Amino acid sequence: MAHYLRDKRIGSLTITEEDVRELCDIFFQRMNVVSATRDKPNEPEIKGAHFVIRFDNRGYKAYSTDDVLTYWRQATKVERLVFATESFESLNSNRLRGTYVELKLDLADEQCWLVSSSDSKEWMDGSFTAIDEYLTKCKNKNRLIRTPWTPFAVYVLGQAVILALSLWLAVKIAPRLAVDSPVIIGFIILLFLYLPIWLFLHGQVMRWIALAFPNIKFHKQNRSLHWFGQAMIGALVIFALGQAGSWFLSLLGELIKSTP
Template sequence: MAHFLRDEHIRNITINEQDLVNLASLFFERLNLYNSSVADEDADDQKALLFFIIRFDDKGYRVYTIDDLLRYYRIAKSVERIIITIEAFESLRTQRAIGTVLEVRLDEKDPNTSYLTATSDNRDWVDASFSSIQEGLAKFQNKNRWAYSAWTALGVQISGVTLGFLLSLWAASKIAPKLTVENAYILTFLFMLLIFSNTWTYLNHFCLRLIHISFPNIKFIRSDKENLHWLMQAVVGGVIGAIVLYLLGQASSFLLEIMSGIVNKNAP
């Protein structure tokens, strides 16, 4: 590794074809500035090249022009990952033990592996390159951060538990009259609540996964192939809104019943 290094994870990025062109132009600019600073006698070792890696439909390609990258980008059914890299020949030769590297990795399937990194023995180039790409990526920020927050997970958990409680009450009211055992309502309610509590662990994971799929951390957009994605976002958003409104309505009714009971008891 070179003497100087800066890196960070990338989150909440939505990128389309034109964004890729703009991002690639920033890399070309950093490449030209770097190569122009290399002395002719060091060119064979210190010079760098720019290349792109795109993985889609369970196959991957390394290309050296933005036109080739866009050609694969357009024909892909599903783009999984794009990596843009500037790397010096000595870094390639030493498998990045030394040398200059500037790289951005955008991974839709595993956002935790998405990052921006810059390393070189030239501190000014590292800082300038890192800041340039960082500012470029900031223009592609989406508003999906909420889908990965602790508040979202808490909201799903509370909504699920509340819904499970109400469903258990409803199921008990329907089943208990058909039973001849003592305390049939309480026993039925507890049984249904137990069934739900054991099922909710899997349902909770499914709900969070559905939210993450609908509002991804990293998303590649193709204007002619994303109608299903926008439809899924609308459906999931509508379902979440309907559940929240339903639970608020049920909670309000429950509260009114309690208050009405208190008022009646205190009435002369």
């Protein structure tokens, strides 16, 4: 096993086509940097760069920047990018020995890593630093949304919306309820109707948030309007809940009036 290793979890990045090009160039540059091993200080390791891009449920391996960019432009949805430079010894030993640096960026996987390892401390540190410094330019603000408190905040906010919606509908439908304290009765009925629905929808809302603010975002300019459709779906869900509650209370009111 190599004597030196550094790794770091990666997140809150927006990757564009230009970023892909620059990262490929960095990995090719590290391939050409001489790193003498401890055992053979006079025999520099021979290294190669390779890349993996997965998009539209298909994965491809590439060995040049042009190939990676060609796949990028073909993609409807980029799912994963892996950049790697490693020595032949590392390849042959499944990375138990030799030199390598790898950057894994995955749309769905929270475990995205930058790792560098070598018997040459200078090469290991230089590779890690060069890539890490470039990634700081790709940082976005998604980390402000993707926190452990987000599910709790969304749950409380959803309950507040349910309370407000239940009260508003109860006041609106109260004249149709032939009971004492129709607003209170209507509010309680709607609250118990909506709360189980919100328990189900909470998971879906968190999924929408994860899609809207991904850990790694592969930005393609011509694919940037699909969030409008998701916002429309959310608005339709809220409208449907309001209409369903209004219909339910109206039906309840008619049943109460028709009961002797």
